[in-house]
Every structure is written in C-alpha cells, then in structure tokens.
Amino acid sequence: MPLALATAGLGPALNAGPAPAARLRQDGAQDGAAAGARRRFEAEEEIYAEGDRVVHFYKVVSGAVRTYRLLSDGRRQIDGFHLPGDIFGLEAGAERRTGADALVDTTLVAHRRSDRAALTGEAGALAHEVAAAMLRALERAQDHMLLLGRKSAKERVASFLLGLARRSGTEGTIALPMSRADIADHLGLTIESVSRSFTQLEREGVIALANHRRAVEVQDRAALRRLDA
Amino acid sequence: MPLALATAGLGPALNAGPAPAARLRQDGAQDGAAAGARRRFEAEEEIYAEGDRVVHFYKVVSGAVRTYRLLSDGRRQIDGFHLPGDIFGLEAGAERRTGADALVDTTLVAHRRSDRAALTGEAGALAHEVAAAMLRALERAQDHMLLLGRKSAKERVASFLLGLARRSGTEGTIALPMSRADIADHLGLTIESVSRSFTQLEREGVIALANHRRAVEVQDRAALRRLDA
DNA sequence: CGCGGTTTTGAAGCAGTTCAAGTAGCGTGG
DNA sequence: CCACGCTACTTGAACTGCTTCAAAACCGCG
Structure with a gap:
C-alpha cells in the first residue's frame, strides 16, 4: 500500500x-x-x-x-x-x-x-x-x-502574479525566486513574451519591477484582477 | 466533514x-x-x-x-x-x-x-x-x-485521439461523442484548427474520418505515437 | 575592467485565429 | 418523397499575437 x-x-x-x-x-x-x-x-x-x-x-x-x-x-x-x-x-x-x-x-x-x-x-x-x-x-x-488553454500572454502573467501574491502572503512586493525561463515554461510562453508582458504591465503602471527584476511591486491590483478575468 | x-x-x-x-x-x-x-x-x-x-x-x-x-x-x-x-x-x-x-x-x-x-x-x-x-x-x-502549454495543434489532436482510444478501449474505430467545439475547448484551439488538424491527419493516412465525422479510425498508430512525443 | 549569464528590446516570420463562404447530413413539412 | 432550412463541419484567405532570431543592455563577479 x-x-x-x-x-x-x-x-x-x-x-x-x-x-x-x-x-x-x-x-x-x-x-x-x-x-x-x-x-x-x-x-x-x-x-x-x-x-x-x-x-x-x-x-x-x-x-x-x-x-x-x-x-x-x-x-x-x-x-x-x-x-x-x-x-x-x-x-x-x-x-x-x-x-x-x-x-x-x-x-x-x-x-x-x-x-x-x-x-x-x-x-x-x-x-x-x-x-x-x-x-x-x-x-x-x-x-x-x-490559463494555458484560453488566456492571452498578458492575462497569463497577471494571473501568475496574483496567484503568487496570494500564496506568498506578502503584501506589496512579491519575490520571484524563478527565472524568466521558468515563468515561461510555467505559462506556456517564451521568455521574450514573458519579458514583454512584464514590460507592458510596468509601462501601464500596473506593476513595478524591482530588485534586479527578481521582484514585482503590485501598484494597481484592480487592473491585475481585471486581466485575471 | x-x-x-x-x-x-x-x-x-x-x-x-x-x-x-x-x-x-x-x-x-x-x-x-x-x-x-x-x-x-x-x-x-x-x-x-x-x-x-x-x-x-x-x-x-x-x-x-x-x-x-x-x-x-x-x-x-x-x-x-x-x-x-x-x-x-x-x-x-x-x-x-x-x-x-x-x-x-x-x-x-x-x-x-x-x-x-x-x-x-x-x-x-x-x-x-x-x-x-x-x-x-x-x-x-x-x-x-x-499538452496545452507546449504542444502544437497537430500534436494536441494526436494526443487527444490516442488518449481517447486507450480510454474507450475500442480497437480500431474511436467514437467521438463530442463536437468539434468541445474538442477545441478541450485542446485550447478553435474549431477550425481542430478541423484542419483532422483533415491533415486524414490526408497523411494517419486516420480516417467515419460515421459523419463523429468517429475516427486509427490507421497508423505509430505516426500518432510519434506526434505524441 | 571585462567576462558570462540573464533580461530586455527589435525585427521578421509563422502557427493558429478570425472572418467568410461553401458543403454535407438530417429533420420537417408540404 | 423531395424541397427547405438548420446545424455542424470543412475550406479558403487575410490577419495577428506570439515566436524566432538577433542584438543590445544590465549586472554580478572574478
């Protein structure tokens, strides 16, 4: 058994x-x-x-x-x-x-x-x-x-960040212990697409990348939620 | 409880x-x-x-x-x-x-x-x-x-058919109780892509569509296996 | 300071989507 | 029994979001 x-x-x-x-x-x-x-x-x-x-x-x-x-x-x-x-x-x-x-x-x-x-x-x-x-x-x-079957690249990243935020319990800044390659292989994307989605979210003021890109600060949680569908 | x-x-x-x-x-x-x-x-x-x-x-x-x-x-x-x-x-x-x-x-x-x-x-x-x-x-x-994160359309359809064949236990012809739309929403594709993949596999002699497209006969299981990666 | 890794950015390509017809069964009613 | 209309599936053509390929920027480290 x-x-x-x-x-x-x-x-x-x-x-x-x-x-x-x-x-x-x-x-x-x-x-x-x-x-x-x-x-x-x-x-x-x-x-x-x-x-x-x-x-x-x-x-x-x-x-x-x-x-x-x-x-x-x-x-x-x-x-x-x-x-x-x-x-x-x-x-x-x-x-x-x-x-x-x-x-x-x-x-x-x-x-x-x-x-x-x-x-x-x-x-x-x-x-x-x-x-x-x-x-x-x-x-x-x-x-x-x-997520993998039906969400866009940006939605995938948004969902990922929200999930990580919830699970890591930290309010505000989320540590990213994994590389872009790991995120890409989790979200069914390429590292370039992940990077571009991060950049785009940052430009829109939804997140801020910190600590040498290995941490994200969520600045507009409502916007992330909207993307989470 | x-x-x-x-x-x-x-x-x-x-x-x-x-x-x-x-x-x-x-x-x-x-x-x-x-x-x-x-x-x-x-x-x-x-x-x-x-x-x-x-x-x-x-x-x-x-x-x-x-x-x-x-x-x-x-x-x-x-x-x-x-x-x-x-x-x-x-x-x-x-x-x-x-x-x-x-x-x-x-x-x-x-x-x-x-x-x-x-x-x-x-x-x-x-x-x-x-x-x-x-x-x-x-x-x-x-x-x-x-499958959803890393396989191509054709690979998805091949994996789907093999899985269905194994599970339904029937040798040879597999009944498809679901519509193309259902298959598409399972495989993270559109109905058109599913249809095209079927057509392509049929043209390659890997499968044959039967019973008003609601059944498939596997003609080259090895080819399907190869696509299953 | 220069090297090696990771991340970002740019430009071109393409797999799969979207939009639009066309085809094929199938039930219904004349 | 066949014309009609409905729905499901297929096919075609144009489009696009993501990938691929390429290079630059960034950083951490010897």
Whole structure:
C-alpha cells in the first residue's frame, strides 16, 4: 500500500491555504514521529527526476521548488512552483512522472510515502495536510488548464502574479525566486513574451519591477484582477 | 466533514485504468449500500453548474460527460471528458468550481458526497475507486497542462485521439461523442484548427474520418505515437 | 575592467485565429 | 418523397499575437 489518506475534517484545512511557517514548525515540534527528515538543497539542485522510484514526499520549509514534465525534444512544462508550507511529490505510481528541483537554496522535510505512522496518527494532522494538498493540487491544475488553454500572454502573467501574491502572503512586493525561463515554461510562453508582458504591465503602471527584476511591486491590483478575468 | 478517502491498496486500482463496465455492474450488485441512485441525462443536459452546492459525485454508467470552467467573457476550457467507468464531480469545497453536462444521452450513478457508509465500508471498494479517481484526475491534468502549454495543434489532436482510444478501449474505430467545439475547448484551439488538424491527419493516412465525422479510425498508430512525443 | 549569464528590446516570420463562404447530413413539412 | 432550412463541419484567405532570431543592455563577479 503506497499511500494512505484520510480527509476527516478536511473542509477547514482546504480553505486555509498554505500553512503558515509558524504552524509548520509547531507540527514538527509537537509530533516527533510525524516529523520527517530535514533535507537541504542548493539553488538549481535536483530533488528527483522523472523515472526515479518514489520514496518520499516533501513539504517546503524555506526556499522554492519547481516540478515539471518534459517532452522528448526538451520542451518543458512546469506544472507548479512550491513555496514554504506547500506539499509536493505525492505520486500514485511507483515511478516519478514529474521532475523536481530547487529554485534557490531550499530546506524541505521529507516523509516516507509508506510511513503510515506519520499519516494515520490519532490526530492525523499530516494526513489532513496531505489530503488537502492533493485536492489543492487538482484545483490549481484546473485553474492552470484554463490559463494555458484560453488566456492571452498578458492575462497569463497577471494571473501568475496574483496567484503568487496570494500564496506568498506578502503584501506589496512579491519575490520571484524563478527565472524568466521558468515563468515561461510555467505559462506556456517564451521568455521574450514573458519579458514583454512584464514590460507592458510596468509601462501601464500596473506593476513595478524591482530588485534586479527578481521582484514585482503590485501598484494597481484592480487592473491585475481585471486581466485575471 | 465533506469527504472521506482511503487509499489502502490503491496501487493496483490506479494502474487498472477505467473500470470496465462489467466490473462496474458487479460493484453495484454486490454492495447495495454503496450503490447510489441511477440518474439519466439527455444529450446536452446540464448535470451541475459552476457555483452550485456540491451534493453528489458521479460515476458514468453509459454515455459521456464534459466538465469545464468558464472565463467571464465566455471563453471555455473543458478540463475533461468522462467515459463509462469514470468518476467525476469530486470537489473539495462546498461550491462547484466547474460545470458538467452530458454530451449524449447518459446514465450516471450519483453518490452523496457525505455518504460515509459508501466510502468507508469494510471492503471500501468505492473508497478505493474514489481515491484512485482523484489521483488519476491529477495525472491527467498534468498531462493536459503539458499538452496545452507546449504542444502544437497537430500534436494536441494526436494526443487527444490516442488518449481517447486507450480510454474507450475500442480497437480500431474511436467514437467521438463530442463536437468539434468541445474538442477545441478541450485542446485550447478553435474549431477550425481542430478541423484542419483532422483533415491533415486524414490526408497523411494517419486516420480516417467515419460515421459523419463523429468517429475516427486509427490507421497508423505509430505516426500518432510519434506526434505524441 | 571585462567576462558570462540573464533580461530586455527589435525585427521578421509563422502557427493558429478570425472572418467568410461553401458543403454535407438530417429533420420537417408540404 | 423531395424541397427547405438548420446545424455542424470543412475550406479558403487575410490577419495577428506570439515566436524566432538577433542584438543590445544590465549586472554580478572574478
């Protein structure tokens, strides 16, 4: 049995969004059995590759991670960026269907997929998180299919920025731990199109690029919302 | 608690693909408690709409269903077609994030989302199916994001046909229960582009269109596979 | 200061869209 | 039983948003 889930009391957990870092630490502190091994990865380091055997799943403590799929000729689709509090690396089969690497220096907590103790404890806090993570991943995937299938370049960038703003929780300035190439491969565009969309939004006074283009300040959230359709 | 899942023994179920109709009936027959209410829908009839309260989830007995999301201006993204054996309509929140309608005359089995008896029975056959359905939905969404983000029109159509061929289980001729518009809104294209891709594949001898364009015969599976990358 | 990487900008090209006919089933009613 | 009209699909031609190719700007670093 590769994985056990229980969604008791799932409702609230689902609406809570990514667990804040504070709660994350608390979990680790109060339940030694459920706490997995802390692992560190450097910027651009591979966490796992397509085809690897699935042993662990992970929760981001700090840093950021991308998970992606590749076509035989090298075309890449990044299906998600994972920020502190996010769980990723859950998989149904025995083999990885996606690859994952750290965008920047990153700390993760690794849990054995087969670790039922961690998943089915009396409180089952981690189990709830895992189930919520799966459902959230599906909802995000649905949103992203709509974006990829039906939105313009500018709308894609606007949606991306709003999503990132919401998830990173920071008001005002959003850090971009990923390169233009990563954003492009997430949004189904080229780096040039991403860059042009940023520039255009900046010229329109919707955003301001800061910190060597690796951060955006949202100046007109309403305009972004309008583009988000 | 809106929904309970347990994935014990999930592995094999996951690799099994959609349950064949035979097994479907067997499930219903052997476990009266788990069997939900049978419901019929006519072609083009709405099953639920975006914003509806979530009460049931469904399993397709016969026919076909599309689930989709809309942008405020009417742009539509069909996130999946559901064929006999498929489970759809699982949702985390209280409100529908997607709409669903029947493509053709369709029979479903409806289960109350809150029906824990059906989901957590000793054997828990339905619970496994539900968990497997969720994981499969996520895998399909990942495949589809790659398609939408990085594949050409012809590749999209090829992937779509191969997927449909695999899922419908029929060797040779594949029925297309959906219109060109539905296919277009699934593949992130226009109806004209879908039509042109079909025509092109036909001219190349890869497929043959039959039954008033509502069925395709695969004539060169290897060529389709190559396009699937 | 100059090198290597990333991002931006420019110009040309093109895949897919848009707009506009044309064709083919199919049910309906005379 | 056939003309009519409706809808779905296909085809053609022009257009355009994004890509591709190319070069410049920017920065961080040895």
